[in-house]
C-alpha cells in the first residue's frame with residue numbers, strides 16, 4: 336500500500352483516493368492549528384478567521400461578492416465579444432498581423448493601463464474603468480490561447496471539411512468555431528484564474544465600486560489578519576466554484592470525453 | 597482464365613505532376629492515366645493501388661489528386677459532366693479518406709452523413725432516407741447517434757468513406773485504408789471497397805497500402821512510387837503493373853499473384 340502511493344503513474348481505487356484527500360485535508364487543518372499556537376503566529380488562528388468572516392458578513396460580504404461576480408461577468412462578456420471574433424478573423428491574412436500583435440500586449444504592465452484609464456476623460460465611472468482594464472487583459476490572454484488552439488488543429492480536419500466541398504467560411508465555421516467551442520470554454524476556465532486574481536487588484540484600486548477587493552483593502556488597512564485571511568478564503572472558494580461550473584459546462588457537450596485533456 | 601475487358605474514356609489523367617513543399621521537392625514528374633474498364637455483364641469500376649516505402653510521397657500525391665494541394669507543375673484532369681471535356685480537379689470533386697479517418701468531432705455519425713449529403717447531389721427531400729439506407733447497409737445503424745470520439749476505428753472509417761461517397765460520388769481516394777485494422781476489419785474494408793467499386797460503372801478507387809499481397813489481390817492496376825536513384829530523393833512512379841493485361845485482375849489469388857508480389861517488393865526495395 337505504502338509502496339503504491341509513492342509509485343509514479345500508479346492508479347488508485349476511488350475509495351483510496353478519497354482517503355488520501357481526507358488525509359491531506361486533516362493535515363492542512365492540523366498544520367493550521369499547530370502553526371497558530373505559539374507566540375509568533377505564522378497564520379491567523381482559525382478562531383480569528385471565523386470572527387473576521389462574521390464581521391465581514393455583517394458589513395455586507397454578500398453584496399460585495401455579488402458586485403465582484405457582476406464585474407467578472409461584465410468583463411467576461413465584453414472580453415469574449417472582442418476576442419472570439421478577433422481569433423476567428425486571425426485566419427484571414429488581412430487581419431493576421433494585427434491579431435498576432437494584440438497577443439503580444441500581454442507583456443504590457445497592468446498599472447500603466449489602469450492609471451491611463453483612471454485619468455481618461457472618456458471613462459466616467461470607477462466601474463467602467465474596472466471593466467475596461469479587465470476586458471483589455473482578458474482579451475489579450477484569451478486571443479493568445481485561442482490562436483494556439485487554432486494552430487494546433489490537425490491539417491486533416493481542414494482537409495476533411497474541404498474534401499466535402501465546403502467553402503472556406505464553412506470550414507471556419509465547422510472546424511474552428513463549432514468544432515472547438517469546448518476548447519474556447521476551457522481557455523475561458525484557465526484564464527479566469529488570472530482574471531479573478533486581477534479583479535481583486537483592480538477593485539482595490541478603485542474602491543468606490545465595492546467588491547471583494549474592497550474588503551481585503553479594508554481589512555488590510557487595520558492589519559486585521561483574521562479578516563484578510565477570511566476574505567482570501569472566500570475569494571478562493573468562489574474562484575474554485577467558477578472553475579468547477581465552467582468545467583461542467585465544457586463537459587456538457589456530448590462529444591467531450593471526461594478523460595480528454 | 598483471362599477475363600475479357602475493353603477500355604473506355606479516361607477517368608483520371610495525372611499529367612507530369614510535381615509537388616514542391618516550401619522549397620523541398622516531394623514528388624516529381626508523376627504521370628498516371630486511367631481508363632474506364634468495361635466488362636460485359638459487370639458494373640466494373642477501377643481499383644488502383646499505390647505502393648512504395650514510407651516518405652516516398654504517396655500521401656502527397658493523393659492530396660494533389662483530390663485537389664487539396666495544387667501541383668507545383670503539371671495538371672490533374674478528371675471527366676466533367678460534358679463528354680470529352682475533362683476538367684482540372686478541384687477540392688471536393690474527388691473523395692478523400694485520410695489515414696486517421698478524420699470526421700467532424702462535434703457531429704453524430706448521422707449528422708456527419710447528412711451534412712455530407714447536403715454537399716452532394718442528393719435532393720434535400722431524399723437525404724434522410726438515403727443516409728439511413730447507407731447507415732444500415734454499412735452496419736452503422738446502432739452507432740448513428742454516436743460522436744466520432746466514441747466510435748471504434750472501423751466505424752469511423754466507414755462513416756468517413758460514406759461521407760465522401762455522399763458528397764463526391766464514386767471517385768474515392770483512400771490513404772492507407774488497411775493500416776491498423778484487425779483481420780476481420782481488413783475483410784470488411786475489402787468487401788466495402790468491392791461494394792463501392794461494383795456500384796457504379798465509373799467508380800474509381802485509388803488506395804495506398806504497405807500490404808503488397810492485399811494490393812495484388814484487390815487492384816487491377818498497381819503503381820510503385822519511389823526514389824529513382826540513391827542521389828535523387830524525390831518520389832516518382834518507378835514502375836506500374838497492369839493486372840488486367842497480365843490476366844491477374846478479378847481472379848482468385850494464386851501462384852502468379854504470389855510471383856507478382858515478389859516482383860513488386862523487389863521494385864519497392866530498390867527505390
Ligand SMILES: Nc1ncnc2c1ncn2[C@@H]1O[C@H](COP(=O)(O)OP(=O)(O)OP(=O)(O)O)[C@@H](O)[C@H]1O
Pocket residue numbers: 617620622648649650651652653654655656657
Ligand atoms: N506539409 C509538409 N511539409 C514539409 N514536408 C512534407 C509535408 N508533407 C509531407 N512532407 C514530406 O514529403 C515526403 C513524403 O511524405 P508523404 O507523407 O507523402 O509520404 P508517404 O509516402 O505517404 O509516406 P507514409 O508511407 O509514411 O505515409 C516526406 O519526406 C515528408 O517529410
Ligand SMILES: [Mg+2]
Pocket residue numbers: 654655656771
Ligand atoms: Mg502517407
